[in-house]
Structure formats: structure tokens, C-alpha cells
Amino acid sequence: MPLITVVSAKHAPGATTTALVLAAAADPLTLPIVLEGDADGGDLAARTGTLFDPGMATLVEHARNGGAVEDLGLHAHVLPTGVRLVVGLIDPEQVSGYAADAATLLAPLLRRTGSLAIVDGGRWGSAAAEAWATRSDLVLVAMRPTVDSAEHVAARLPSLRRAASAVRPLAIGDTPLLPADVAVILGCPVSFLPLEPATARAVGEGRIGLAALRATKLFAAAERVLAELSVTGTGLNGPGDDVDRRSARRRLAELSRRLTA
């Protein structure tokens, strides 16, 4: 099963929430697991009101000691959506004890489990995000659809593409720019999740079960994203990076007229 890392380029667009929503929308047979790999994270234990232990620190220790793949789940909390969550720590000194090695130790273990693993990699530019990206099948770049965010993502695409085998920007919200506009600015396909603040908060706090989440727009959009990225029970075919350059140029001209009107 694929290993997907979600990163952000700027501010807090919703990388952590996106990792949780995508995992919840995945086929339960893929036994989705989310890992808080963000070296500046540690948000999820606090938000979901769970303990920090077990979590990333105990899982990395498990891997260091050559622990069994089958026991990986013992380091996760199970959210009401059914998603297993391995929470990060919050104290920077403790985080530095495992963050640097986490991807190296855990990526091979995760692959052997056969689960769909989604890592919250945090801000692109950190060593932890890069370590996860290089070991992932796909890196999703969460962003808000603004011109400045698009510029930030555009500036980071070359380093992201050098590190990861596939990169897909993911716009959260559709104003002021439509996902198609962001795609024109970035010159590549862009995935989309709607803004749905109450649902996003409930997911981030582990307060919503699968039945209620299934009824939301965010869930339906997350299913579409997984389908478009070909994240299936058997693997990931990889998103294409092709764009129709001629129509992109035409739409870029239209877009700049609209933005300056």
C-alpha cells in the first residue's frame, strides 16, 4: 500500500486535518494509519484528548529495537472514524530524540504492514518533511488557494519534485482562486478539498464518527481526491503531471485579467 506524505508550504492550510480526512475516506480494508511526522506538530494528542504515549516516540523505539511489524498498531490510538493515529510529541527536546530517524526507521516497517499510511509531514523545508517525502509514493502539498500561497508552492515545487517520486498540490477551499486557477499558476493538476470549518475541527479533534463524516462534503471530496490519485486497495498508480500547456497559457491570461479587474 502506498505511503503518502502531506506537507504545507505556508501558514497552516490544513495539512494535519487533510491527512486525517483522507485516511477516514480511504477503503477501511486498507487499514489506514496516520502518523504525525511533523517535527513541529504534536497537535493531535492535545486536540484529540489522547495520551502522548503510545505514539511516535514509542513506535520509533519499537522500530529501533527491531520490533515486529504486526505490533505497529499497538502504538496507535483508534479514532471514531476507525483511522489509527500515531501521535507526535510536543516537547521539542523529546521530538528531536526521534524525528530525525522516524522516516528511515518507520517507512520500511509501514510498507511491510500493507496498510495505507498517511504521514503529516508538517511544513516543507524541515528535515523531517524531506525525510518522509523521499520515502513516499506521493507528496500532497496542502495550500489555501490564494495568489501568495500559490507563489510559495510554485517556489517549492522544484525541491519537492527532486525529493519525492510524485507531487500533487491540494487546494483547501475555492476562493479567491478556483482549483483550476491554481493549476494554471502552478502548471500542474491540483486536487481540491472544500472549506468546511465545523467538520474540519471535529475531524482534527477526533470528535466525529465515520457515519456522520460520510454525510459531509469534505468526506465526499476526500473520496474524489483518493480516486483521482488512484489510491486503491492495491496501490497507487501515481498522479499524472501533464497539463495542456496551450490551454494553461490561455487560462493564465484570463486569470490575470480577472485578478486585476
Ligand SMILES: Nc1ncnc2c1ncn2[C@@H]1O[C@H](COP(=O)(O)OP(=O)(O)O)[C@@H](O)[C@H]1O
Ligand atoms: N477543509 C477545511 N475546511 C475548513 N477548515 C479547515 C480545513 N482543513 C483544516 N481546517 C482548519 O484550519 C486550521 C489549521 O488546520 P491544520 O490541519 O492544523 O493545519 P496545518 O497542519 O497545515 O497547520 C484548523 O483550525 C482546521 O480546523
Ligand SMILES: [Mg+2]
Ligand atoms: Mg499540522
